[in-house]
Amino acid sequence: MLLVDNIVILKEVFPTTLLKLREIENNIDEKFVKIEEAKNGCKTLSIKKEEKWVYLHSKYNPIREAEAIIDEYKDIKDETSVIFYGVGLGYHIDAFLEKHPDVNFYIYEPIPEILYHYLSNKEIKNLPSKRLKNIITGMDTQTIGLFLNEFIDKSMGRVELITLPIHKQIFPENYRDFLDSYKTIVKGKMSNMAVESSFQKRWILNSMKNFKEIISTPNIMVEKRGQFKGKTALLVAAGPSLNEEIENIRYIKENGLAYIFSVGTTVNTLINNNIYPHATTTYDPQEVNQVAVKKIKEMEISEIPLIFGSSVGYETVEDYSGKKYHMLTDQDTVSRFYLRTKNNESIDRVYDAPTISVITLQILYNLGFSEVILVGQNLAYLGEKKYSSGSVYWTGLSVAEKAKAKLVKDVYGNDILTNPGYITMKEQLEFYIKEYEGLKVINATKGGAHIEGTTFMELEEVIKNHLNTKIVEEGWLECNPTEYDIDYLISQSKKMDKEYEEGLKLIKEYYKVLNSISTFIKNKNYNQAEKMYIKLDKVFSKIEKNKFFMTFIIPRNRVSYKALIDSIDSLNEEKDKTLKGERIVNSFKYFMDLCKKDIDELFPTYEELKRTILEYN
Structure with missing residues (x-):
């Protein structure tokens, strides 16, 4: 049966997965999947496939096998987001997280019975990393689609798919369906991010020009x-x-x-x-x-x-x-x-x-x-x-x-x-x-x-x-310029000027807070640093609502803005107080440095926009 501590975690954080496991726990078929003991005393999992039992892990030394699997994955950075496809009893997950405890990771096991055995034998709280973002099961396309969309929306940098090799051999159709969705959704969204990264500056500059x-x-x-x-x-x-x-x-x-x-x-x-x-x-x-x-x-x-x-x-x-x-x-x-x-x-x-x-x-x-x-x-x-x-x-x-x-x-x-x-x-x-x-x-x-x-x-x-009658009329596009509301336009221009001035003040306050955090962290005054995090959050919220930033600056830095927003949970979860402070300062400073550079670059175009509005009649 499911371990008690795992039930508590699933109930609080992953309730949908718990519901799916509850649906099958009274019907676990020991003739389909069962736990056995490997030669070295570790547990292994065997699956019945076409009248034969196939081991999901080595029947001799599952730990050594898992280490060999993970050795294939090189150049993993802390900002990498990982999907573990196929959990088994999680030996490969443990081996990977021992090496890379700072990555955000997701566990997807298409076969509910296998996930049930995993959560009946391994404590989630004892994983070498506390950055588990989701654990799901199920083979329907909706489940896979929702999961992959969440995964890519919350990913800050590279993404990595780590598969349990024997799993995809035993269940090839499940893997093929997942891989098709993965390529479509993940690569599609990464492509969209690449487009946004390439075009984000030009979209706003062009709209102004x-x-x-x-x-x-x-x-x-x-x-x-x-x-x-x-x-x-x-x-x-x-x-x-x-x-x-x-x-x-x-x-x-x-x-x-x-x-x-x-x-x-x-x-x-x-x-x-x-x-x-x-x-x-x-x-x-x-x-x-x-x-x-x-x-x-x-x-x-x-x-x-x-x-x-x-x-x-x-x-x-x-x-x-x-x-x-x-x-x-x-x-x-x-x-x-x-x-x-x-x-x-x-x-x-x-x-x-x-x-x-x-x-x-x-x-x-x-x-x-x-x-x-x-x-x-x-x-x-x-x-x-x-x-x-x-x-x-x-x-x-x-x-x-x-x-x-x-x-x-x-x-x-x-x-x-x-x-x-x-x-x-x-x-x-x-x-x-x-x-x-x-x-x-x-x-x-x-x-x-x-x-x-x-x-x-x-x-x-x-x-x-179909085309046997003349339908095109002369002057088919003739019309006057659209009458946009002049009074509203001028009023909005005046509002934007005030927002611009307010934005400059907020930038100064923002940097001042970051400098205070740096000082407190350097002096190991962590209590004061925590108070400054709250102040930083308030200043950042004001910047997000500032119309000058909303209209011109954040859209020109939408990729960096998304990366910063998505990283906030990760920053707050950091246990090392010095590292937490340094990461917060570096992340928030990097974003604002980009914004400040854009404000300077856009200023002549903004002045040109204001003149255009004044001349409009």
Whole structure:
């Protein structure tokens, strides 16, 4: 039966796991799993597999075997977060924690009967580390998904998956299911963190730099919301199959059969073929994004409207010769603070996505289009190509890309090569297509990846069966700039100035508290240091609520901010009082040093933003 102290801990900290173990404890099958004694006197665990008993640990020396398993894991840092997959009787867990007692760790045992035996024989409180964050069991996808999302949300640095080797051999399907979820969730979130780390500075800088354009142009999702019911839009991407569809697109444009929206660099391919879309969309925050409108600027084309995200690379919008329309992005905290419409109606925003096609689909749904036709949306390789000719990007595949390629089904049901990035984009498109009830999506991408929720139909057939009437109206985008509330804008600007001054005072107070903690720790005056921790928490809370920090500074340091927040429990759990003080000072000082640097860097842009607001009328 479960050890009493383990029951107490499970009840207080991991109640869901205790409930699952209670469900099976009266039905433990000794013909499936049982405890035996190894040759060296330690306990071992045996599992019945296909009429044979298989040992989960060595039947001679489980401890030595565990040490050999753990020797495989090198370069483990204190900030590493670890999942132990497969617990057995925990010998490998003990061996690892003896070497690395300062890591945060999680235990996942898919087989409840095995976890039951572990907790009936080993005391959790006697583990070589007190940093156990969760212990779970169960094989359903919801349990695994919730666990992995919690794991990655609380992880500060590297993540490590440590498996009990024989466990995954005995239960290969369980391991395969877990590994699939692990790759999808953990790697996906790590990828998102990498994106945030790369873009966090630019999102805010762009939102500030673009503010003048935002308040002087129409917000397309306000001014044209729901105005295209019953209409069809062509969403044209720069996939390699686009080259085959040029004449079909030309026919559609010349006869006004659908509204043509090009995404990202696609417009360059269309211009190369003397086709001007009805609009082109862009939202990437990077400086290099200006290649998306390179040809338009070079040729001084004024007939193609630009629909830009408010946090798009400001270089893209600068000197654009055509008409401009904006959409507010969810990464733009600047407009969120400063802007509201005169009648204070809610303003739709586009949610960040790995591809401009997903952003554009959100816009088209907002505008009310009833049917969207995807063209050039390959989301896979077409032979040796990944982009259409003339899109600016290199069209061919590298050796490394070929090596990392994965198989998916194409629109014809055949296997086709793609990459993890395209798969993520495909999944995002599928998510929104499922969400948007009443929106019909036709995938007219020859040789492209199958997109769930769409109907495949070649563009020639679409033209023949669906696009037989002129629907495009002249001046379809004509409208005045959105009337944002001027009084509110000026009032918010004055508020922000006060918040800026208050923020500077809070920074001084923050550093003063950190210096006091350092002094008290150096003098081993731990009681006073504890009082200062409380004061630091109060100052930090004020900084988190300060509008200048909330709008400009924390979003530019969101990855470091998350790491600091996630580390607070770990810092407070530190038993060594000197080490605790040093870690708190170092962690909090590092974060504020980043913030202070950003304030200095952003000051000229902030002053420019204030002038823009004063000049707005």
